[in-house]
Amino acid sequence: MTGTAASEADRADQGLGYAVNGPYYDVIFPEPVRVSLTDALRRLVSGSRTVAEIGPGTGVFTEALLELLEPEGEIFAIEPTRIMRAALVTRLSRIPAAADRxxxxxxxxxxxxxxxxxxxxxxxxxxxxxxxxQRARLWHKWAGALRPGGALIMESQYPQTAAAIPPSVVSGGTLGRYRYDTLARADVVDEDLIRWGMTYRTWRGDELIREETAGFDCHVISDETLAAELSAVGLERHPAAPEGIQAWRRPQAL
Structure with a gap:
């Protein structure tokens, strides 16, 4: 089940992975994470002119980026997964500012x-x-797409080493009479790969009325590994990166 975002798009077309996750995505996305990542964008991209967002999903942060870029700023939202792209385009079609940007x-x-x-x-x-x-190709491609001073921005990965993660409940939101949460766990596959099992649960009061599970094989990437890989393509740490954010920039031309 190991692969790239493109193979996850293929798996979704088969009814796996994000095909299961997609209908729940916005309502189960943890609010503290949404707030902290939006704040990171506010610090790092406010006033930018051109941004590529890779894997925007349903557009949670695409909408935030629209508000942060300069008035004529442009976003390229790169989303290969059909179910996510459907939600993304639907969201954007209702935002007048997105039409030309x-x-x-x-x-x-x-x-x-x-x-x-x-x-x-x-x-x-x-x-x-x-x-x-694949990451070596990813970093080379997108580091090369940055203008001098431009930044590559992602969150620090969890976990930092290949380790089993016991089941835990991540609270979600409510829609009408239903509330939603996620039961998440991970098992070790090998020295740099874990398999997340995500069970999306729908509740009516205290009654569990539906649950669906999706599995995702995920490569473990420590901050140290990430630093070595990004330094190798000529990027330097961004001095304004907040805690928990990996922001690396292309050096300014001399």
Whole structure:
């Protein structure tokens, strides 16, 4: 089940992975995570002109980026998974500011092309789908797409080592008479791969009325590993990166 974001798109077309996750995505997305990542974007990309968002999913942060970029700023939203892209386009179609400013690309991160230099590349909740060999291509491609001073932005990965994660409940939101949460756990597959099992649960009061489970094989990437890989493509740490955020930038031209 190991693969890239593109193979996750293929799995979703088969009714697996994000095909199960997609209908719940917005309502189970943890609010503290949403707030902290939006705050990171506010610090790092406010006033930018051109941004690529890789793996935007349903557009949770695409909408935030629209508010942070300069008035004529442009976003390239790269989303290969059909079910997520459907939700993304639906969200964007209801935002007047998106009509002239957001281009949705259906290719994967290793195939998509952007024809102008970028101020930032945002990669939230997606790099775990790429093997070390694929990440080398990913970093080379998108570091090269940055203008001098441009930033590559992602969250620090969890866990930092391949370790089993016991089951825990992540609270979600409520829609009408139903509330939603996620039961998450992970098992070790090998020295740099874990398999997450995510069970999305629907409750009516204290009655569990539905649950669906999706599995995702995810590569473990420590901050130290990430630093070595990004330094190897010529990026340097961004001094304004908040805690828990990996932000690396292309050095300014001398």
């Amino acid at each position: 957001v281009t949705v690309l259906p290719e994967g991160a290793l195939e998509a092309e952007v024809d102008i230099p970028l101020d930032a590349v945002v990669m939230f909740n997606m790099i775990m789908h790429f093997s070390p060999e």
